[in-house]
Amino acid sequence: xxxxxxxxxxxxxxxxxxxxxxxxxxxxxxxxxxxxxxxxxxxxxxxxxxxxxxxxxxxxxxxxxxxxxxxxxxxxxxxxxxxxxxxxxxxxxxxxxxxxxxxxxxxxxxxxxxxxxxxxxxxxxxxxxxxxxxxxxxxxxxxxxxxxxxxxxxxxxxxxxxxxxxxxxxxxxxxxxxxxxxxxxxxxxxxxxxxxxxxxxxxxxxxxxxxxxxxxxxxxxxxxxxxxxxxxxxxxxxxxxxxxxxxxxxxxxxxxxxxxxxxxxxxxxxxxxxxxxxxxxxxxxxxxxxxxxxxxxxxxxxxxxxxxxxxxxxxxxxxxxxxxxxxxxxxxxxxxxxxxxxxxxxxxxxxxxxxxxxxxxxxxxxxxxxxxxxxxxxxxxxxxxxxxxxxxxxxxxxxxxxxxxxxxxxxxxxxxxxxxxxxxxxxxxxxxxxxxxxxxxxxxxxxxxxxxxxxxxxxxxxxxxxxxxx
Ligand code: TRP
Numbered sequence: 001x002x003x004x005x006x007x008x009x010x011x012x013x014x015x016x017x018x019x020x021x022x023x024x025x026x027x028x029x030x031x032x033x034x035x036x037x038x039x040x041x042x043x044x045x046x047x048x049x050x051x052x053x054x055x056x057x058x059x060x061x062x063x064x065x066x067x068x069x070x071x072x073x074x075x076x077x078x079x080x081x082x083x084x085x086x087x088x089x090x091x092x093x094x095x096x097x098x099x100x101x102x103x104x105x106x107x108x109x110x111x112x113x114x115x116x117x118x119x120x121x122x123x124x125x126x127x128x129x130x131x132x133x134x135x136x137x138x139x140x141x142x143x144x145x146x147x148x149x150x151x152x153x154x155x156x157x158x159x160x161x162x163x164x165x166x167x168x169x170x171x172x173x174x175x176x177x178x179x180x181x182x183x184x185x186x187x188x189x190x191x192x193x194x195x196x197x198x199x200x201x202x203x204x205x206x207x208x209x210x211x212x213x214x215x216x217x218x219x220x221x222x223x224x225x226x227x228x229x230x231x232x233x234x235x236x237x238x239x240x241x242x243x244x245x246x247x248x249x250x251x252x253x254x255x256x257x258x259x260x261x262x263x264x265x266x267x268x269x270x271x272x273x274x275x276x277x278x279x280x281x282x283x284x285x286x287x288x289x290x291x292x293x294x295x296x297x298x299x300x301x302x303x304x305x306x307x308x309x310x311x312x313x314x315x316x317x318x319x320x321x322x323x324x325x326x327x328x329x330x331x332x333x334x335x336x337x338x339x340x341x342x343x344x345x346x347x348x349x350x351x352x353x354x355x356x357x358x359x360x361x362x363x364x365x366x367x368x369x370x371x372x373x374x375x376x377x378x379x380x381x382x383x384x385x386x387x388x389x390x391x392x393x394x395x396x397x398x399x400x401x402x403x404x405x406x407x408x409x410x411x412x413x414x415x416x417x418x419x420x421x422x423x424x425x426x427x428x429x430x431x432x433x434x435x436x437x438x439x440x441x442x443x444x445x446x447x448x449x450x451x452x453x454x455x456x457x458x459x460x461x462x463x464x465x466x467x468x469x470x
Contacts, residue, residue: 037193037336037343040278043283044279044286045336046305048283050304055233059228080256089347089350090256091253114254119374122371126371130166133330139316145317149297163384177344220294248275269449305407345368388402390402427453427454427458432450
């Protein structure tokens with residue numbers, strides 16, 4: 001933490017002094033900005049539309065919204081609460097609270113899951129971040145103007161077919177993330193979030209406005225909001241649950257880390273709900289911008305991870321000022337991905353610093369390089385290794401490439417497991433007076449949260465798991 005001259009406090013790298021001298025967020029707003037920067041990312045704009053398309057639309061969206069409300073928000077509150085109570089990095093917070101309340105240090109495992117998930121997610125996240133960078137150039141050079149759906153599709157498959165280009169942009173993305181994490185000063189970034197997030201929001205609104213005139217808005221909106229449960233599979237349910245974790249940055253202790261900087265007295269419930277609503281609205285806007293274009297152009301909603309890169313460029317190619325708006329859009333998407341990528345690397349670096357006593361630069365270089373190397377496997381699975389499906393002997397994972405596997409296993413298995421552990425920790429392991437003191441809610445609101453975290457969340461997560469495994 002550092003206190004800038006303007007008096008505002010921001011996260012910085014030196015968490016070495018875990019107990020002494022840790023500043024706090026200047027305000028509730030600073031926390032909301034950082035947490036939103038982490039939550040709003042590729043998950044909202046790239047992943048949400050494509051998994052919605054793959055899982056049949058409305059019913060999936062409804063289940064996703066239920067998962068946000070019943071699982072996501074309560075767990076975000078629990079993570080922020082644990083972080084603030086512990087006042088240290090996630091692993092040490094859990095250990096400290098566990099000791100204080102006479103509990104087992106075994107809860108450190110939660111932190112360990114977080115670090116593993118962080119490595120795996122960032123490795124492929126960076127590859128997709130690279131796609132966004134690549135499209136900045138594509139849009140800026142006017143290549144999208146007036147193109148047919150086929151030509152736009154060709155541009156995208158051309159990108160996927162060139163490992164060298166993918167590697168270049170993956171490297172650029174990883175370096176961008178590493179530079180910020182190594183410097184450990186997020187002041188500039190926080191200010192950027194204040195401007196760029198609203199800009200992204202406005203641009204999405206413009207895209208939705210365009211979609212309204214595209215001729216298929218009603219169909220796109222119906223696809224998103226009219227539930228047809230015959231289209232929802234049990235896997236779809238698991239994906240909806242997993243995505244609630246992914247999109248809110250839950251299950252790997254990121255919100256715990258940020259919570260440790262939240263001033264006492266700020267309402268954990270209100271802040272968590274604010275962040276969750278912003279995140280959800282951005283995802284729904286992305287869906288509303290994309291699906292009308294899909295239907296107006298006879299494209300396939302279940303096209304997979306390339307969906308936004310095959311539909312939005314088409315819209316940019318047709319609308320007036322499309323090259324400008326397209327360029328701006330991909331720049332803002334890159335920014336959203338960047339702030340999320342930073343929050344994926346940060347916990348790993350903090351852990352290396354605290355546990356291994358490495359300095360920040362070295363920690364960043366080592367962990368960033370490991371992620372970068374792992375990312376190469378994802379890149380190759382898009383082209384040279386597209387036939388490599390290492391886990392096909394498990395029915396649920398049949399036909400999944402390395403890239404698909406990393407995405408599926410992290411979001412749908414590791415994050416929900418991490419979240420389950422957080423719920424059990426908050427609902428069953430911590431002392432109730434400690435919880436009440438930290439949450440500082442009205443007694444009925446507290447009871448609602450407590451019952452949810454203690455019973456509803458664990459049962460929901462366990463049920464969805466069992467459903468899919470058995
Ligand atoms: N929430 C981000 C997104 O939607 C991704 C992300 C950043 C994340 N940090 C995380 C996911 C921590 C899980 C855990 O793009």
